[in-house]
Amino acid sequence: MDTISIVGGGPAGLRCAELLAESGFDVSVFEEHPVIGKPEKCAGLVSRSGLEELGIKPGGSLVNEIKGAKIFSPGGESLTVERKETAAYVIDRFEFDQMLFKKAREKGAAVYNESKLIDLRGNGLFMEIKGHGEMRRSKITVGADGANSMVRHSAFGEKPEQKDKFVHACQTRATGKFDRHLVEVHFGSFAPGFFAWVIPESATVARIGTGVPMGGNPAEQLNAFIKQKNIGAKGSGKISALIPIGPPLKETATGNVMLLGDAAWHTKATTGGGIVFGLKAANACANTIIGNMKNRSPLSDYEKNLRGINRELALHWRICRYARDMQPAQMDALFRKAKKAGIERFLQEHGDMDNPGKFMRKMMLKPSMWSLLPAALRMI
Numbered sequence: 012m013d014t015i016s017i018v019g020g021g022p023a024g025l026r027c028a029e030l031l032a033e034s035g036f037d038v039s040v041f042e043e044h045p046v047i048g049k050p051e052k053c054a055g056l057v058s059r060s061g062l063e064e065l066g067i068k069p070g071g072s073l074v075n076e077i078k079g080a081k082i083f084s085p086g087g088e089s090l091t092v093e094r095k096e097t098a099a100y101v102i103d104r105f106e107f108d109q110m111l112f113k114k115a116r117e118k119g120a121a122v123y124n125e126s127k128l129i130d131l132r133g134n135g136l137f138m139e140i141k142g143h144g145e146m147r148r149s150k151i152t153v154g155a156d157g158a159n160s161m162v163r164h165s166a167f168g169e170k171p172e173q174k175d176k177f178v179h180a181c182q183t184r185a186t187g188k189f190d191r192h193l194v195e196v197h198f199g200s201f202a203p204g205f206f207a208w209v210i211p212e213s214a215t216v217a218r219i220g221t222g223v224p225m226g227g228n229p230a231e232q233l234n235a236f237i238k239q240k241n242i243g244a245k246g247s248g249k250i251s252a253l254i255p256i257g258p259p260l261k262e263t264a265t266g267n268v269m270l271l272g273d274a275a276w277h278t279k280a281t282t283g284g285g286i287v288f289g290l291k292a293a294n295a296c297a298n299t300i301i302g303n304m305k306n307r308s309p310l311s312d313y314e315k316n317l318r319g320i321n322r323e324l325a326l327h328w329r330i331c332r333y334a335r336d337m338q339p340a341q342m343d344a345l346f347r348k349a350k351k352a353g354i355e356r357f358l359q360e361h362g363d364m365d366n367p368g369k370f371m372r373k374m375m376l377k378p379s380m381w382s383l384l385p386a387a388l389r390m391i
């Protein structure tokens with residue numbers, strides 16, 4: 012019998028394993044792929060403040076430092092927000108995941124590669140381990156197995172309202188000419204309901220991607236974006252994967268099973284970013300398990316421990332829905348209005364990639380921003 016089994020060796024699962032092993036618990040991570048961090052499917056943009064709050068340094072995974080963003084409306088209106096200091100990091104996801112893997116192993120977690128969960132029944136995990144079927148038992152199982160979580164399907168069932176709460180994303184690594192300290196965000200027909208991004212690794216290499224609703228063709232839309240914007244970039248290879256875009260799951264613990272990270276929609280619906288919030292949720296998940304093992308507190312405390320995280324994620328979802336429902340001309344007009352009200356300067360001083368709640372509260376206190384309050388309130 013394993014004490015704690017974590018399905019999925021991504022950032023959320025590995026971080027949770029590290030924290031539990033550090034507290035002296037017997038924890039095993041099961042990852043279906045042969046190498047942690049591969050295949051890569053991420054743009055690797057993380058807020059500096061988010062990592063600092065978690066006490067994680069990007070270390071050898073650091074590729075580039077970002078100071079701000081240029082945001083383009085469908086009609087080509089633009090807002091530029093640039094800080095003097097670094098606001099975000101571009102990381103190499105393979106190196107980052109490897110770093111978390113090594114930390115988890117150093118603390119005593121067992122990490123099994125080529126170990127795929129096939130089905131979950133109560134405390135029984137039906138696994139395929141290096142090509143062979145095996146049945147394992149576990150006191151507590153954490154599903155950190157990504158957007159298509161098998162743990163979620165098996166233990167919680169798929170709710171019809173969750174079906175369309177994904178964006179299909181496609182990304183390429185391209186050479187061209189880029190502003191190395193600014194990311195670009197483009198709204199337009201090439202990314203209906205979401206956006207396209209340009210995230211520079213350097214002045215000559217960038218990660219360029221688009222997200223489209225389920226059923227769309229993100230690779231075609233990515234080509235359309237590169238052509239339409241005349242980015243002049245030459246892509247090499249494409250990756251494509253789902254990003255959970257929706258409200259955070261209400262039910263994340265049932266019986267002896269918990270959900271974590273992308274499996275539980277711990278992603279910012281505004282940007283699709285899930286690294287920082289997945290890591291934050293890993294803290295909440297590990298603390299809940301520690302409380303359960305030491306003091307017999309129920310695993311359902313997880314939802315209480317996630318409350319602060321979920322509040323911010325719910326706000327991201329409301330902002331995302333508001334932007335998604337806007338007509339292109341309305342968005343152009345909002346960009347013009349925001350620019351006139353001085354939003355660029357305001358975001359430079361108070362913008363927060365992760366916590367829109369903080370930013371909204373500051374907005375209420377600033378008379379120059381009040382013309383944007385009706386839009387802000389409609390979002391909320």
Ligand SMILES: Cc1cc2nc3c(=O)[nH]c(=O)nc-3n(C[C@H](O)[C@H](O)[C@H](O)COP(=O)(O)OP(=O)(O)OC[C@H]3O[C@@H](n4cnc5c(N)ncnc54)[C@H](O)[C@@H]3O)c2cc1C
Nearest residue numbers: 019021022023043054055056127128157272273284285286
């Ligand atoms: C194109 C793209 C760009 C993105 N860009 C960013 C970005 O710039 N910044 C950001 O913060 N986020 C970004 N994201 C989101 C980010 O990648 C995820 O939020 C993050 O990886 C979630 O971490 P996780 O540990 O929850 O899940 P994952 O990283 O998905 O890890 C889940 C792991 O579980 C394993 N697994 C799945 N099923 C099983 C099974 N049955 N048995 C065993 N193992 C299994 C998988 O192989 C995987 O290793 C992007 C996503 C995409 C698709």
